[in-house]
Amino acid sequence: MIIDLRSDTVTRPSKAMLEAMMNAEVGDDVFNEDPTVKKLEQKLADMFAHEAGLFCPSGTMTNQIAINVHTRPGDEVICDVNSHIYNYEGGGISKNSGVQAKLLQGDRGRLSLKQIQESINGDFDWLTRSTLVSLENTVNRAGGSYYQLKDIKEISAFCKSSKIKFHLDGARIFNALAETGESPKQYGELFDSVSICLSKGLGTPAGSVLVGSSSFIKEARRVRKVFGGGMRQVGIFAAAGLFALENNISRLKEDHKKAKKIEETLKKCAFVESILPVDTNIVIFNLNNSITGELFEKKLLENNIKIAAFGKQTIRMVTHMDFTEEMLDKVCSVLLNLNT
Numbered sequence: 001m002i003i004d005l006r007s008d009t010v011t012r013p014s015k016a017m018l019e020a021m022m023n024a025e026v027g028d029d030v031f032n033e034d035p036t037v038k039k040l041e042q043k044l045a046d047m048f049a050h051e052a053g054l055f056c057p058s059g060t061m062t063n064q065i066a067i068n069v070h071t072r073p074g075d076e077v078i079c080d081v082n083s084h085i086y087n088y089e090g091g092g093i094s095k096n097s098g099v100q101a102k103l104l105q106g107d108r109g110r111l112s113l114k115q116i117q118e119s120i121n122g123d124f125d126w127l128t129r130s131t132l133v134s135l136e137n138t139v140n141r142a143g144g145s146y147y148q149l150k151d152i153k154e155i156s157a158f159c160k161s162s163k164i165k166f167h168l169d170g171a172r173i174f175n176a177l178a179e180t181g182e183s184p185k186q187y188g189e190l191f192d193s194v195s196i197c198l199s200k201g202l203g204t205p206a207g208s209v210l211v212g213s214s215s216f217i218k219e220a221r222r223v224r225k226v227f228g229g230g231m232r233q234v235g236i237f238a239a240a241g242l243f244a245l246e247n248n249i250s251r252l253k254e255d256h257k258k259a260k261k262i263e264e265t266l267k268k269c270a271f272v273e274s275i276l277p278v279d280t281n282i283v284i285f286n287l288n289n290s291i292t293g294e295l296f297e298k299k300l301l302e303n304n305i306k307i308a309a310f311g312k313q314t315i316r317m318v319t320h321m322d323f324t325e326e327m328l329d330k331v332c333s334v335l336l337n338l339n340t
């Protein structure tokens with residue numbers, strides 16, 4: 001039994017999901033003729049209170065398209081220093097769009113209204129145009145923390161009145177909603193665009209959807225083609241997405257409970273220096289000097305447990321739908337009995 005906690009992207013499609021994929025009605029999506037893709041795009045648009053959606057191969061692409069459509073070269077996007085768009089998209093902000101990032105240090109990845117207000121440039125020839133604010137919810141690099149809706153509402157109202165575009169990297173938005181009990185609509189309506197990943201906690205093999213206004217998505221379609229993301233009979237993947245929306249959202253809290261159990265176990269381990277509060281399905285912790293990150297990774301691998309080194313002494317574990325109770329017991333017992 002291999003236990004893979006490197007990411008929630010490692011899940012494999014279930015038999016039922018594969019069956020849904022096999023039965024998908026398909027067409028050429030670049031010609032806008034794939035009925036299953038259209039259905040998925042409209043379903044997510046409706047859920048998030050937007051007019052239209054766009055199916056893309058990855059969450060990197062949905063974020064990068066949004067940045068490209070919302071800005072002009074020479075503009076700046078305001079985001080947290082931990083954000084995925086800045087750290088894990090290969091410098092795409094500058095490479096794809098000629099835009100620079102203004103990085104703010106939020107509270108575990110969460111920006112406040114005050115911070116954003118203070119960072120917006122005035123309209124002077126010599127200042128960079130602050131045209132876009134991008135939030136991430138949940139925040140991956142900050143250990144799966146999530147926003148309070150009222151804080152996003154304040155930022156949204158400010159962006160609207162200042163004519164600044166507002167994007168949400170909602171790769172794990174359903175993990176946040178599982179905790180707060182709020183609806184996708186309540187979040188979607190506050191943003192100009194939202195990126196939603198289907199291949200994280202929702203367990204599909206690939207795909208993310210970008211939602212926004214009809215005119216925004218029309219432009220986004222153009223950019224998707226230019227970025228090389230126009231796909232053909234991709235209803236096969238959209239069917240997995242539709243299946244996931246039906247079947248895999250309501251179970252996300254189980255992943256969070258398992259992550260909590262790992263946190264509780266780590267608190268008893270002598271080799272742990274500190275643990276970021278576990279709010280959803282991501283556990284990030286620091287090792288003290290009794291063991292190196294490299295050795296820790298190796299020792300877990302000897303027990304068939306894969307984890308992600310997230311810095312020299314920092315470890316990340318992510319729970320997901322293929323991580324069973326039996327695997328959880330094994331991980332906890334290996335951690336408790338680890339000799340350093």
Ligand SMILES: *Cc1c(COP(=O)(O)O)cnc(C)c1O
Pocket residue numbers: 057058059060061063084085136138139140169171172197200208
């Ligand atoms: C995974 C992830 C993405 C998208 O990543 P892809 O691997 O390109 O699908 C975007 N934002 C966050 C916060 C993520 O965790």
